[in-house]
Amino acid sequence: MKRIIGYLLMCFITYPLSAQFNSEEVQREMNEGTLAGFGTSQVKDTYLSPFNYSGWGARILNERMSLLRRMNFFRQQIISVDISSTQNPAENVNDFGAFVDYSLTYYYRIRTGNNFSLLPGASAHLMGGFIYNTRNGNNPLSAKVDIDLGLSVIMLYTFRIKKYPLTLRYQADIPLGGIFFSPPYGISYYEMFNEGNRSEIIAFNSFHNKLALKNYATVDIPVHGSTLRLGYLSSLYYSDTNQIDTRILSNTFMIGWVKKFVLR
Amino acid sequence: MNRLLTSVGLMMILFAYGCEMVDEFDTSPRRNFDACWKILDENYCFFDYKQIDWNSLYGKYSMQINESTDERELFQVLASMTQELQDGHVNVISKYYFSSYEGWFQYHPANFNWSVIQNYYRDGERSGDYDEIRYALLAGGQIGYIYYGSFDESILESELNKIFGTFKDCKGLIVDVRDNGGGSLTNSDRLASRFLDTKTLCGYIQHKTGKGHNDFSEPYPLYLEPSHGDLWLKQVIVLTNRRCFSATNNFVSKMRVLPNVRTLGGSTGGGSGFPFTSELPNGWRIRFSTSPILDINKQHTEFGIEPDIPVTLTSEDIEKQKDTLIETAIQLLLTSD
Structure with a gap:
């Protein structure tokens, strides 16, 4: 595991440096897509409650995909903001969640046919947010901050229905390891932030205490010289640290537009 | 190749759906009883200090639960079981019922009479728009008096400056927190921070590190820092009674560390x-103590703090519309150097 993370760190340190030396010819083309949508959300955080809360979620996602001059390399940046409102099984308490995700991923494209491309990549991911329980007194909030390195893969398939060219994309992101905010089992935010006991609140994370997976599928449809994008994002986050279990699951259907920029 | 990649993609989507979590609304008396017992078993922090055998209490109260137990009966069983913890911070709260242990103040002298106290600040000022904070000058302006009735109510630093400005020519100050049932530690610390000029160790806090009854962190020191506003470093007497609970108990624990402070009542x-x-x-909601706050000697104050100067409100003084505690405090402050 340490070796994989070492490679990923080298990738993120050395690739941007080498790219800077050729800055005048780095980017040729960029797609920017902005999507918004609604879906379902399920939240369980045993710091707040032993039970699963379910309800709705909404997400805004901005994605920038750049083709780099270096042949077959792509850079993707995704910023995603999602909020959720969920209820306990008795439907008398609400959790509100709000999260911001940022990921930076470099891909290498492997063409496996005229219409199909496979892009494996390595990513850095930053996530921050909170779950707020409307009824709890001194433990109303569970904050989340994660910094990860991970793997990503994109599969692209282009085809036509009659005369319309369509592009299907499936993307999966999975973090391999990193660090995250991990407060001890029964500590209060009063002790951590009012009294300053922050000695054991950061922990290393990997598959032994965290599993996160994002499945992202889109279809691009040309409409009157522009491109409509329909998307589906499934996000699973599971962590088990200091005997605090967190599970956040969302399924979001999104719609938005894609703009293409040519940078010469 | 295509088939392989398609299969991998489908597997990942199915995996995400396979993690669907389900918890259903459940009114089963057995399941709710067990859940209540387990939450306290894994989180309550005073089992050993109070020498409570939680497993034996499970046996005692579990026998009273069966599938025909109705909602009211279940609540009564949970209320009785949680009252064994002798803790005013442990509550079971349903839509219609509220259980609370009241043994911490019952059978103790009240040491407080609201109508008598009002005589002392009737001619004084009420602090701005605050309901729970009153102050006045007593003994011909020689003694300052402030009553803080609930630390649920926060006070602005500017208001505290105004109050302490009023007291600047006084010889001593009475801080009356009787019948203050607690509230926010931030509010109690804000007031306490007016009575010291250097950062002072005033207690410790622990937290649970696991689900075991003895899984505790090392005591973490709690310091009180002086306020940036007007300070009061002359003599102080804090008036206390049995209804000083939670954040107010913590306030008294911190104040008694300071060299110019005595507690009375x-x-x-x-x-x-x-x-x-x-x-x-x-x-249903359940509330419980989870992090012990210790005094400066790392001792629990869960069952209260004895005053430096024990004084009881007498019925003779009440008849005279006098408060024994305030009168004693005035005399002590006027006669002390």
Whole structure:
């Protein structure tokens, strides 16, 4: 595991440096897509409650995909903001969640046919947010901050229905390891932030205490010289640290537009 | 190749759906009883200090639960079981019922009479728009008096400056927190920070590090820092009674560390566990102490803090519309150097 993370760190340190030396010819083309949508959300955080809360979620996602001059390399940046409102099984308490995700991923494209491309990549991911329980007194909030390195893969398939060219994309992101905010089992935010006991609140994370997976599928449809994008994002986050279990699951259907920029 | 990649993609989507989580609303008396017992078993912090055998209490109260137990009966069983913890911070709360242990103040002298106290600040000022904070000059302006009735109410630093400005020519100050049942530690610390000029160790806090009854962190020191506003470094007497609970118990624990402070009246009510909230499958709320706050000697104050100067409000003084505690404090402050 340490070796994989070492490679990923080298990738993120050395690739941007080498790219800077050729800055005048780095980017040729960029797609920017902005999507918004609604879906379902399920939240369980045993710091707040032993039970699963379910309800709705909404997400805004901005994605920038750049083709780099270096042949077959792509850079993707995704910023995603999602909020959720969920209820306990008795439907008398609400959790509100709000999260911001940022990921930076470099891909290498492997063409496996005229219409199909496979892009494996390595990513850095930053996530921050909170779950707020409307009824709890001194433990109303569970904050989340994660910094990860991970793997990503994109599969692209282009085809036509009659005369319309369509592009299907499936993307999966999975973090391999990193660090995250991990407060001890029964500590209060009063002790951590009012009294300053922050000695054991950061922990290393990997598959032994965290599993996160994002499945992202889109279809691009040309409409009157522009491109409509329909998307589906499934996000699973599971962590088990200091005997605090967190599970956040969302399924979001999104719609938005894609703009293409040519940078010469 | 295509088939392989398609299969991998489908597997990942199915995996995400396979992790669907389900918890259903459940009014089963057995499941709710077990959930209540388990939440306290894994989180309550005073089992050993109070020498409570939680497993034997499971046997005692579990026998009273069966599938025909109705909602009211279930509540009564949970209330009785949680009252064995002798902790005012432990509550079971349903839509219609509220259980609370009241032994921490029952059977103790009240040491407080609201109508008598009003005589002392009737001619004084009420602090701005605050309901719970009153202050006045007593003994011909020689003694300052402030009553803080609930630390649920926060006060601005500018208001505290105004109050302490009023007291600047006084010889001593009475801080009356009788019948203050607690509230926010931030508010109690804000007031306490007016009575010291250097950062001072005033206690410790622990938290649970696991689900075992003895899984505790090392005591973490709690310091009180002086306010940036007007300070009061002359003599102070804090008036206490049994209804000083939770954050007020903590306020008294911190104040008595300071060299210019004495406490007078009755024992406080305790409540030194920092409470968390959880819930049962039927949606009822449960509150419980989870982090012990210790005094400067690393001792629990869960059952209260004895005053430096024990004084009881007498019925003779009440008849004369006098407060024995305030009168004693005035005399002590006027005669002390």
